[in-house]
Amino acid sequence: MTASSSVVVAGVGMHPFGRFDASTTDMGVVAVRSALKEAGVGKGGFQAAFCGTAYGGVATGHKVLSRLGMTGMPIVDIEAGCASGGAALMLAAAAIRAGQYDTVLVFGTEKMPKGIIRSSFFEPWQEEAGLAATPAFFALRAQRLCQTSGVTKDHLARVVVKNRRHGAANPDAMFQKETSVEEVLSSRVVCEPLHLFMLCSPNEGAAALVLRRSDLAAPDTTPVTLASAVLRSHIPGSVLSESTPLSGLTDDSVPAPTTLAATAAYEEAGVGPEDIDVAEVQDTDAARELGSCEELGLCEPGGSAALLDSGATTLGGRIPVNPSGGLLSKGEPLGASALGQVVELVRQLREECGPRQVEGARTALSHTVGRGANAGVVILTR
Amino acid sequence: MVRDGLFTEDGALLGSKCTNCGNVLFPRVDSCTYCATEDPAPVELSRRGTLWAWTAVTAPPPGYQGEVPFGIGIVELPEGIRVITRLTASDPSSLHAGQAMEVRLVSLHSDAEGNDVVSYAFAPAAAS
Numbered sequence: 359m360t361a362s363s364s365v366v367v368a369g370v371g372m373h374p375f376g377r378f379d380a381s382t383t384d385m386g387v388v389a390v391r392s393a394l395k396e397a398g399v400g401k402g403g404f405q406a407a408f409c410g411t412a413y414g415g416v417a418t419g420h421k422v423l424s425r426l427g428m429t430g431m432p433i434v435d436i437e438a439g440c441a442s443g444g445a446a447l448m449l450a451a452a453a454i455r456a457g458q459y460d461t462v463l464v465f466g467t468e469k470m471p472k473g474i475i476r477s478s479f480f481e482p483w484q485e486e487a488g489l490a491a492t493p494a495f496f497a498l499r500a501q502r503l504c505q506t507s508g509v510t511k512d513h514l515a516r517v518v519v520k521n522r523r524h525g526a527a528n529p530d531a532m533f534q535k536e537t538s539v540e541e542v543l544s545s546r547v548v549c550e551p552l553h554l555f556m557l558c559s560p561n562e563g564a565a566a567l568v569l570r571r572s573d574l575a576a577p578d579t580t581p582v583t584l585a586s587a588v589l590r591s592h593i594p595g596s597v598l599s600e601s602t603p604l605s606g607l608t609d610d611s612v613p614a615p616t617t618l619a620a621t622a623a624y625e626e627a628g629v630g631p632e633d634i635d636v637a638e639v640q641d642t643d644a645a646r647e648l649g650s651c652e653e654l655g656l657c658e659p660g661g662s663a664a665l666l667d668s669g670a671t672t673l674g675g676r677i678p679v680n681p682s683g684g685l686l687s688k689g690e691p692l693g694a695s696a697l698g699q700v701v702e703l704v705r706q707l708r709e710e711c712g713p714r715q716v717e718g719a720r721t722a723l724s725h726t727v728g729r730g731a732n733a734g735v736v737i738l739t740r
Numbered sequence: 741m742v743r744d745g746l747f748t749e750d751g752a753l754l755g756s757k758c759t760n761c762g763n764v765l766f767p768r769v770d771s772c773t774y775c776a777t778e779d780p781a782p783v784e785l786s787r788r789g790t791l792w793a794w795t796a797v798t799a800p801p802p803g804y805q806g807e808v809p810f811g812i813g814i815v816e817l818p819e820g821i822r823v824i825t826r827l828t829a830s831d832p833s834s835l836h837a838g839q840a841m842e843v844r845l846v847s848l849h850s851d852a853e854g855n856d857v858v859s860y861a862f863a864p865a866a867a868s
Contacts, residue, residue, distance in 0.1 A: 477802075486803060486859075487848060487859045488804040488826060494812040498793040498812070548799070597822040605822060
């Protein structure tokens with residue numbers, strides 16, 4: 359990659375994640391406005407916009423930019439489930455690298471229904487048969503992780519306690535209150551082994567970034583570089599894949615979509631998992647964080663319980679995971695969640711995170727995975 | 741029947757076997773998911789298998805009109821596949837890994853005309 363084609367982050371912005379009276383458009387406006395302001399970019403200052411959303415409906419991105427009086431350029435809405443924002447980021451970065459644009463706006467905005475998410479992914483008969491039960495699929499995956507990696511319910515509870523402790527220092531998080539193992543385990547069982555507190559809440563929010571060709575960045579600044587942004591779907595075979603099939607093979611060697619995306623992202627960035635100083639990973643449920651660590655190579659296969667036990671993934675440890683509090687603290691607005699992770703990591707690399715700062719972080723990884731399957735991995739360096 | 745073509749009237753699951761790679765798929769497909777070969781051969785799947793993973797759903801998922809709790813699990817069949825299925829057992833602590841299971845038909849709920857809507861499910865196998 360030549361210097362002229364590398365991509366830097368010129369500005370970031372957030373609308374907090376939670377439950378609000380604001381519309382999808384309102385929240386997108388807040389995030390986009392603050393990212394543009396940080397980047398010093400106004401009307402006519404970017405040549406394309408990519409907007410991630412899953413429940414926003416027709417022309418979500420256009421509605422946000424119309425409100426800001428900034429239209430005329432291509433505006434592309436992107437749905438890739440939990441990885442919608444990662445998909446938007448991949449397309450924006452690729453367009454800059456290809457020389458098509460020099461400055462691109464990427465944002466995600468979402469207002470999720472409450473409770474178990476009704477997904478148009480499922481056929482009507484699957485709903486009728488009770489098989490559109492997303493938490494049950496999380497639970498089946500969690501149970502297998504318990505079998506293969508020595509994960510216990512206590513580990514699952516401690517993932518929640520860790521992330522909620524991190525989230526208590528994040529003003530953009532939905533839950534800013536710490537919890538305890540006892541409190542997590544006394545919340546009701548949704549799908550054994552997962553209790554209510556081990557599942558993230560679908561919610562609302564927005565996040566935005568301005569990406570720019572690196573040679574256009576101000577020479578007196580040290581911007582964060584977008585070293586890679588990769589999206590992958592699944593290779594069929596695993597019945598537990600986020601592709602949510604009704605059958606799979608007994609062959610356990612099929613790589614997970616996360617592993618496919620991570621392998622490509624490490625190669626593109628020229629780094630390995632051992633180089634990662636801080637990570638924001640998909641923690642839709644507590645077991646998902648542990649599985650994500652294994653699939654990303656942050657520990658050996660089967661080593662996620664030991665990784666948690668070692669304290670490495672807690673703030674102050676060797677590789678803090680979800681210093682923002684993760685989706686377990688922030689909640690999950692599908693179109694915005696991946697970009698919310700990236701905004702957090704940009705702020706970590708700029709050392710702007712105050713009490714939840716990961717000291718000396720230079721290389722950061724963001725990961726989302728969800729239905730499709732869609733797996734997105736982004737690597738940032740400074 | 742919750743959907744035509746999923747299972748026979750006496751409960752056998754209907755799958756496909758690829759004529760090229762030999763993998764077995766459920767439900768039936770037009771093209772092999774694994775190697776993209778068209779027109780895999782229709783097959784009836786084994787009625788017995790072993791339990792690989794299981795849980796119970798405690799709150800009605802979207803679009804579901806039946807009773808809760810109910811079991812969902814994954815059963816391994818001798819064809820070398822794992823199938824997502826309802827379970828007749830709704831108490832996870834009553835089940836164990838590797839347990840022998842067999843397929844049967846269960847009533848989900850009654851439709852507007854009062855007819856039972858029927859689905860496949862796996863139950864702990866009777867001793868054979």
